Amino acid sequence: MTVDLETLKKQMADHIHALQDEICGALERLDGKARFREDHWTRPGGGGGRSRVLEDGEFLEKGGVSTSVVFGELEEAFAGKLQGEGRTFWAGGLSLVLHPRNPHVPTVHANYRFIHQGSKAWFGGGADLTPYYLQEEDAVHFHRVHKEACDRHDPSYYPRYKKACDQYFYLRHREEARGVGGIFFENTGEELEREFAFVKDVSRAFLPAYLPIAERRKDTPYTEEQRAWQEVRRGRYVEFNLVWDRGTIFGLETKGRTESILMSLPPRVRWRYDYHPEPGTEEARLVEVLRRPRDWVGA
């Protein structure tokens, strides 16, 4: 059966724009105070995006939920690093990072994309959770919702994509995971319509995976010390994004829109020299878990 790529591209573009509206709406309702601002930008070679960023909210200290649909010619150096061949490409995706103010609410990241290059076209993406204080039930919930979405398509998906997530979001220079993981997938090997059906399903699982955690924790009282710990841990987030994240590095090297690429960076961050939490504290317990990725729901 011949896949109609142009139809799929249109459907993916429609899907990410609808999802962007849905997620931003839910976050504004949760926040109750701040609104997303939207910037439209165009790519000189073709296409563009709509970046939506919210800052200084009641719940969200900073968050970005952005879509882009870009196409045309890739730079030579970049083209060779993708799965397809040739320089002609189309890429549509949604990317989000949320940095809540309350250190008891985890930071979360998600990304869903469809890329066409030469004779190849594939979907990819995932979602992962980065808590500052570990609540096991939150990690279990986040993984369970994603597992259920995966299982509806193929029971082999969740164990594979959970592992891929742990491997990708790993800070080698710290020998620790960025957070408690989630799923990360690229090119499932299914035919494209089935792959798209899977991407629609897991991307729609984002809100049910994250919102209940945010609602449960957003009013938990916190101290200045807990806030400082959150800022120290956000430093690790910056280190991951700027040193190891392929998307960020490629984006900056190929001269993407810098503000859209770096909207993922946290609003306030600290670096302390050689800082380690006291053994036995909640802070130390988090670090222990990040050193040894867990199987949260039976992968």
Add this chain to the structure above:
Amino acid sequence: MTVDLETLKKQMADHIHALQDEICGALERLDGKARFREDHWTRPGGGGGRSRVLEDGEFLEKGGVSTSVVFGELEEAFAGKLQGEGRTFWAGGLSLVLHPRNPHVPTVHANYRFIHQGSKAWFGGGADLTPYYLQEEDAVHFHRVHKEACDRHDPSYYPRYKKACDQYFYLRHREEARGVGGIFFENTGEELEREFAFVKDVSRAFLPAYLPIAERRKDTPYTEEQRAWQEVRRGRYVEFNLVWDRGTIFGLETKGRTESILMSLPPRVRWRYDYHPEPGTEEARLVEVLRRPRDWVGA
């Protein structure tokens, strides 16, 4: 004439250790409150270092002045990126980054090193200034002191090394310089004793280049807004060090001591989405200058 490399290594090690003491002493006197803590570390393959870090001082919010003398075998991938050949190496150097609390005092970085790999041995280093508010007389002073030290050795040095500094400390993704520059040199082409004499001279110029600026500005009153601007600009410092700085990337990729490599990161940092200062302000004037590197003392 045969250069006695072993003698030079010993002399360089003695020089950087004496300089570390001298700089730390001067900074503690300037700070008046905090003291450097010292960590000794050893490299499994040979050698080690002494990292000195001061945090939460009156003048210095965070600063590191560290030395290391390491030797043995380089990792294959890393060895190929240096100037010499083979994997056997010796490297001794001093590296410092100072993040003052007061936004009217510039951040400063300096590095002086001697490397021996295979049949090659060379010196390198430099110093550069990163103000948050531009005081032209400070930039002129910093450059003039370095130019005088350069001119005592070769009048062609300063213009070349000033330009190399502007080229190296450049954030491509922001299209701006990290600061107002200074000098950056590697392998002057002179015979090694002469190169060492130059390195001793420029490294001893660091205190006279920076201290008068720090003394002049450290008691200037500042507002919360100026402090916020400093934290935003420190974000650019992080972006440079983690995305573009070869030393940092190599250090992290070759599994150096992470805390020593990242001691350069600022204590408190902010990222705001698409933030630009109002035209006509002091903040906007700084950015203008960073977009077009200046000739401060007639290069």
